[in-house]
Amino acid sequence: MEAITIALLGILIMFALIALHVPVGVSLAITGVGVFAWIVGFDEAVSLIGTEFSATLSNMDYSIIPFFILLGSLASAAGLSTDLFRLANSFLGHRRGGLALATVGGCAAFGSVCGSSLATVATMTRVALPEMLKRGYNPSLATGSIAAGGALGSLIPPSLIIVLYALLTDLDTRMLMIAAIIPAMLAIVMNALTIITIVRINPDIAPKGERASWTTRGQSLIKSWQVLLLGGVVAGGIYGGVFNITEAAAVGVVIAFVMCGMRGQLTKSNLREVLQETASNTAMIYMMLIGATILSYFLSISHMPEYTVTWIDSMNLPAFVVVLALYLMYLILGSIFETVAAMVITLPFVLPIVTGLGYDPIWWGIMMLSVIGTGMNTPPIGMNVFVLFGMTRDIPLKTIFAGTLPFVISDIIKLLILTTVPEITLWLPSIIG
Amino acid sequence: MILTSAIEKSIRKTTELIALIGLSCLLIQAVMIVIDVLLRLFLNSPLFGMEDINQLLITIILASFFPILLIDSKNITIDFLGQLLGTKFKVWLDVVGQLFTLLLFILVVWQLAIFSIEVEYQHTLILQIPIAPFWWLTTGLMTLCIPAQLIVTASKIYQAIHSHSGISETEGTD
Numbered sequence: 001m002e003a004i005t006i007a008l009l010g011i012l013i014m015f016a017l018i019a020l021h022v023p024v025g026v027s028l029a030i031t032g033v034g035v036f037a038w039i040v041g042f043d044e045a046v047s048l049i050g051t052e053f054s055a056t057l058s059n060m061d062y063s064i065i066p067f068f069i070l071l072g073s074l075a076s077a078a079g080l081s082t083d084l085f086r087l088a089n090s091f092l093g094h095r096r097g098g099l100a101l102a103t104v105g106g107c108a109a110f111g112s113v114c115g116s117s118l119a120t121v122a123t124m125t126r127v128a129l130p131e132m133l134k135r136g137y138n139p140s141l142a143t144g145s146i147a148a149g150g151a152l153g154s155l156i157p158p159s160l161i162i163v164l165y166a167l168l169t170d171l172d173t174r175m176l177m178i179a180a181i182i183p184a185m186l187a188i189v190m191n192a193l194t195i196i197t198i199v200r201i202n203p204d205i206a207p208k209g210e211r212a213s214w215t216t217r218g219q220s221l222i223k224s225w226q227v228l229l230l231g232g233v234v235a236g237g238i239y240g241g242v243f244n245i246t247e248a249a250a251v252g253v254v255i256a257f258v259m260c261g262m263r264g265q266l267t268k269s270n271l272r273e274v275l276q277e278t279a280s281n282t283a284m285i286y287m288m289l290i291g292a293t294i295l296s297y298f299l300s301i302s303h304m305p306e307y308t309v310t311w312i313d314s315m316n317l318p319a320f321v322v323v324l325a326l327y328l329m330y331l332i333l334g335s336i337f338e339t340v341a342a343m344v345i346t347l348p349f350v351l352p353i354v355t356g357l358g359y360d361p362i363w364w365g366i367m368m369l370s371v372i373g374t375g376m377n378t379p380p381i382g383m384n385v386f387v388l389f390g391m392t393r394d395i396p397l398k399t400i401f402a403g404t405l406p407f408v409i410s411d412i413i414k415l416l417i418l419t420t421v422p423e424i425t426l427w428l429p430s431i432i433g
Numbered sequence: 434m435i436l437t438s439a440i441e442k443s444i445r446k447t448t449e450l451i452a453l454i455g456l457s458c459l460l461i462q463a464v465m466i467v468i469d470v471l472l473r474l475f476l477n478s479p480l481f482g483m484e485d486i487n488q489l490l491i492t493i494i495l496a497s498f499f500p501i502l503l504i505d506s507k508n509i510t511i512d513f514l515g516q517l518l519g520t521k522f523k524v525w526l527d528v529v530g531q532l533f534t535l536l537l538f539i540l541v542v543w544q545l546a547i548f549s550i551e552v553e554y555q556h557t558l559i560l561q562i563p564i565a566p567f568w569w570l571t572t573g574l575m576t577l578c579i580p581a582q583l584i585v586t587a588s589k590i591y592q593a594i595h596s597h598s599g600i601s602e603t604e605g606t607d
Contacts, residue, residue, distance in 0.1 A: 021515055021523075021530035023508030026537050033540070049537075050544025057571065058492045060484065066459055066494065243470050250466035257460060276505065278459075279452040283502035284509060286495060341509050 007302035010035035024341045028291030035298040066282040067249035068160045073274040074256035080227040081123045084109045090220040094211035097199035100145035103128040107149025111156040121150030138205035144403025147384040151373035165365045194410040292344040305352035319357040334375015374411040377404040448500035455497030485557035496574035504581040524593040531586040538578045545572040
């Protein structure tokens, strides 16, 4: 049997295993080893497990993963998200839809510290949703703005998912984070415009709040000094070139730990939560990384990416159409898979196609993360929506999905802008790099 | 089941304790990195051999996190098919997923043990610390994944059989 036929069978087996409830990382690794054994030999394939596990576990570049996860967990435990929401609320809460705007702002700021969409949604649901509902906000707008804000988490640097993309593609993490700045700002602006448009059309769904005095605003600002310091040190350190990304994450961990202690949040239950979250999420991401690496071995020896690129070339499709088809695929995947899983499973096939079409891998990384983020708010299984639904059983799933719809539309517009003008993404890396 | 539950409890406690030690080491490592950064920035004199220590430490820290991942069944799984086919099939699909996970971790431990033997005479680059003891420790921690996963698999099989017999009983009653 030809290597490419075996590879195609391998892909089918991988999806079959995933469908059979085999964990995604395990499915990738088992498929990779199985097909590698078929093509090369059993001993070589099994030894791949040992070499890949040992190489990945001891790789210091990857150590940024546990540091970032621990940083996010500690920031959550310290209650930094509440400070951010209060700060944004004191400046925006008096406007119609101001609390929804504050939620998006709070999500963006918290996402920049914690780097995970789901964690951002879970945290902001606890912090912002009760406040919005108490103020008489329509549940659809309230939940929609949290889900939309949560999707920003993976795009706002320093984001864990951007780090993972950089590690999987051997790209410069700092360059990717710099490239994400303008698209992330555009996403925030688009979300804000969406909220403003919704409340203009239907003013009753988001009542105005009381205007906070400048004294209150000043107090909120002073109260938020810790989170501003944390964000400033981590982001400033990375962009200013003071330390590398791993060092920045480690510095962030130490600051967040001290803040947790200062706020009296180093309780037994908080520490237990931090422990379980950090340990399980770190091991889960490593499992997927190792699985993806093992899978990529069989893909490269079967020359499948090259075959795919040649096949797409032979169809003579415009590059733009191929990219749109990939967006559609990621939108569907993003609605079924978690961001990391969707990226890890597809990257080995998709990246050669995109770079083969002449697109920049840095640009593609940002686009892919944007579209997967949108998928997380899209039916039938948008993960952000399900996290929200799991935490607020009183609000029907249909209402939450209806709330995310305007944001999904604004995300699609943003995607089209970033696709037609790639310079928006690549300009900053070109001048800073 | 009382025996299984007692074993599960003790394995769970062990995995939590190991993860807690790992997390503490991660915090210590973060502090060491901060000290290294500060020394480099202000005294132009970073800690000697930090790369070696970091590399050895991170391997053990990460290995300490895998058993808790397995005992808590926190791996990402797509249960779309199970939801589509109903509870009766879902529980058996869960068993399939756990069996494959068990198989992979048996292979991992076996191969890490071979790797630990292979690096018997190797040392770190700067501090010349022998690396084999660290890899044996890593292998030992990963070995705990097998009983952890065995417990999860056994529990899923029990659930599957139990739910199956439950359905049969209900059907019989009807």
